[in-house]
Amino acid sequence: MARSLLLRRCLSHRRAGRAIVREHYGRPVHRARHAALAGAGCPARGRRARLVTIYAEVIGDPIAQSKSPAIHTFWLEKLGLDAEYRAHHVTTDGLAEYIAARREDTEWRGCNVTMPHKQAVLALVDRLEPLAKRVGAVNTIHRAKDGKLVGRNTDVAGFxxxxxxxxxxxxxxxxxxxxxxxxxxxxxxxxxxxxxxxxxxxxxxxxxxxxxxxxxxxxxxxxxxxxxxxxxxxxxxxxxxxxxxxxxxxxxxxxxxxxxxxxxxxxxxxxxxxxxxxxxxxxxxxxxxxxxxxxxxxxxxxxLIGQAAAAFTHFFGEEPPRGHDDELRARLMA
Missing domain, CATH: 3.40.50.720 (NAD(P)-binding Rossmann-like Domain)
Structure with missing residues (x-):
């Protein structure tokens, strides 16, 4: 009974089979290790739980239909990485403010960019890889080791x-x-x-x-x-x-x-x-x-899966486990 109460306090907003939802964000947060955390219970009294972890996300307008969170979360779970991948609604008017805010967030590793921002973000990154510069469109932004934001195009490889x-x-x-x-x-x-x-x-x-x-x-x-x-x-x-x-x-x-x-x-x-x-x-x-x-x-x-795989490596420093593509496709189509 005490353990059950402790778990409810720790994961009070989690529904079965769903991503953790933090009320103050008002949107789902896909956390690769939330299942493991549920099994382990909360940290011992007197220790603070680490609620913030590294993350990447997809931005666009609209964004609710994006399958990117499901793809990246699937790979994070398979690899057991303590990281998150989110969907974030960003309008054209709010794009510059979004990039400026994420520059200051040390946990943010980058984002995928979808309609209608692929060309608008060209002027907001610090440097462009040659292919993105040639195509004139960026669908992936990641933070390099020197802290600079790099614009890439993984759509070509994905296609x-x-x-x-x-x-x-x-x-x-x-x-x-x-x-x-x-x-x-x-x-x-x-x-x-x-x-x-x-x-x-x-x-x-x-x-x-x-x-x-x-x-x-x-x-x-x-x-x-x-x-x-x-x-x-x-x-x-x-x-x-x-x-x-x-x-x-x-x-x-x-x-x-x-x-x-x-x-x-x-x-x-x-x-x-x-x-x-x-x-x-x-x-x-x-x-x-x-x-x-x-x-x-x-x-x-x-x-979609091909371009996400190239972006995943830039975000999280690991190759995605492509041997599970059939299982991933089944999940995406369910």
Missing amino acids: LEPLQQRLRKQHYFRMARVLGTGGAARAIVAGLSAEGFTLVLAGRDPEKARELLDELAEGEHHTAPLAHFAKATDFAFDDREGCCDLVVNASPLGMRGQPPLAFDWSHAPPGSIAYDIVTDPVETDFLKSAREAGFETIDGLSM
């Missing part, structure tokens, strides 16, 4: 990760139709261009698409209005044996709360791979229609 086995092969020709011209498209265009793909970049504004290609992609590439791909075509594709073809949704279309992406699969060469970076829902109409048309698919969790 390419599920394609690596294919990219190790030699191809006669590589082509990707990339749908969208926002921040995510910048990383995808830069990554695919470096891997030798000829690109067709489609957006509502073809001029914006052309500017993006001229900035980030070397070689001859093409643009098209996004609406072009909504209508069927009778184009006769040539022999695609030995080629690598991608169709990538790099836009928010198809995301929960957004209109669907209109794409007619007659525009995809035989043997194409359909890749959707949307993660909510994971099973998008774009991917469903691709499979119905006989194409292989890659979902947004693949990129």
Whole structure:
């Protein structure tokens, strides 16, 4: 009875199977070792519990839908690290204040950056890694050993990760139709261009698409209005044996709360791979229609987990335990 009371005092706001919630923060705090703490009870009387530990977080507007806390917390638990990963709502107007406050927080190890801040944070960090500077977008900020804030782009590595086995092969020709011209498209265009793909970049504004290609992609590439791909075509594709073809949704279309992406699969060469970076829902109409048309698919969790893995190492100094990816995906989709 005394032990039960002591545990309730120590973890008074914890519900079964949930992250610890601190009332004064008003948001969940994902703590990798809260289960172990519950089993061990509170520290002996006269000793202060260590309520603050190192942490990282994801910021954006909105942020409630982010799966990043679940991913990083899963890895922290597997490794038994005494660290936390949080989600923090940051508006555009509050971004500079957020960065300034975290600079002074010695427990903060960095953050992942999502919409709409990936470009705005460029001016708020102390230095940029070369890839982030080239892409013009930052999705990871971490505190270096010298205390400076470093802006990185792990979206490129995350996007390419599920394609690596294919990219190790030699191809006669590589082509990707990339749908969208926002921040995510910048990383995808830069990554695919470096891997030798000829690109067709489609957006509502073809001029914006052309500017993006001229900035980030070397070689001859093409643009098209996004609406072009909504209508069927009778184009006769040539022999695609030995080629690598991608169709990538790099836009928010198809995301929960957004209109669907209109794409007619007659525009995809035989043997194409359909890749959707949307993660909510994971099973998008774009991917469903691709499979119905006989194409292989890659979902947004693949990129999300890949980019998170690169960020995790910078935050916590450990490689994430990737041998548990199937278990992690099952948790994320539950």
